[in-house]
Amino acid sequence: MDRGKDPASEPSSAPSRYESQKRRDWNTFGQFLRSQQPPAELHRCTSAHVLEFMRYLDQFGKTKVHLLGCVFYGQPEPPAPCTCPLRQAWGSLDALVGRLRAAYEEHGGPPETNPFASGEIRVYLREVKEFQAKARGVSFKKKKKCGAGKSDDQSTSSS
Template sequence: MSNDRGKQIAEGSSSRPASEPAPLSRYESQKRRDWNTFGQYLKNQRPPVSLSQCNYSHVLEFLRYLDQFGKTKVHLHGCIFYGQPEPPAPCTCPLKQAWGSLDALIGRLRAAYEENGGSPETNPFGSGTIRVYLREVRESQAKARGIPYKKKKKKKVENKGADGSDHSMQSS
């Protein structure tokens, strides 16, 4: 490393020209890709759907459409491996998007919607219907794969008052 480069680093300078924007974080890049993918999905609908016409039903259709690209084996009720986390042999059950991937995707799209001028009150990604859908996907995948999902229990927080008495409270 040359002395000039070391000096630039020490002074906080960068070799990037001032006119060049800072590179996007991994999250921001993914959010932009997701937003563009969703926009393309709406354009490909017959008839095309504008963002202002988009509602929770379009979001649900998009999530179901994405299942065809999933990599998570989700056993059907009639499958002999239903409920087994590590089945001993392959089966014909479908691959779907994992719940965690869908949940993260919805979080990014919800943020992108508002960053692109959408109102929080009309955000289709924040709809109660979408939250219910994601909860159902999580529960059904957990059962199908034999992975119990347990809601985290609230921890008790001990809180001693100035007089030394216990003022325990539930925290979330």
């Protein structure tokens, strides 16, 4: 029998960074729901609550997102400060939703009604990503995969 380390059988002295962050996120989301008027219950949470939570978190963001009228709109490294707001970065929101999606199911929520996995959340995240990319002059385009010996401008498939 293999006596190698089996992470599942060893008692964990401390939760991983991911597990700790997931627990903090879940608790923060629960506090947010309880602070609503009227307070919302976790088992009745909808994608509307999740969207409201993500918009609420924007006030604590650290990413400068230039507004359409700003002279630095579309510049990745503006030469001077401006008054555009700080927001949550798209990547942070995406990771947050992933952790909350997992936490929801770990706390007994059925996957088919998981508000963090709804289409509205995916659309919102895509819109935030696209807006921030334009506003900050950052490209999030997917890299094309190509086989050995093929260049990007050669196409061998017809769609």
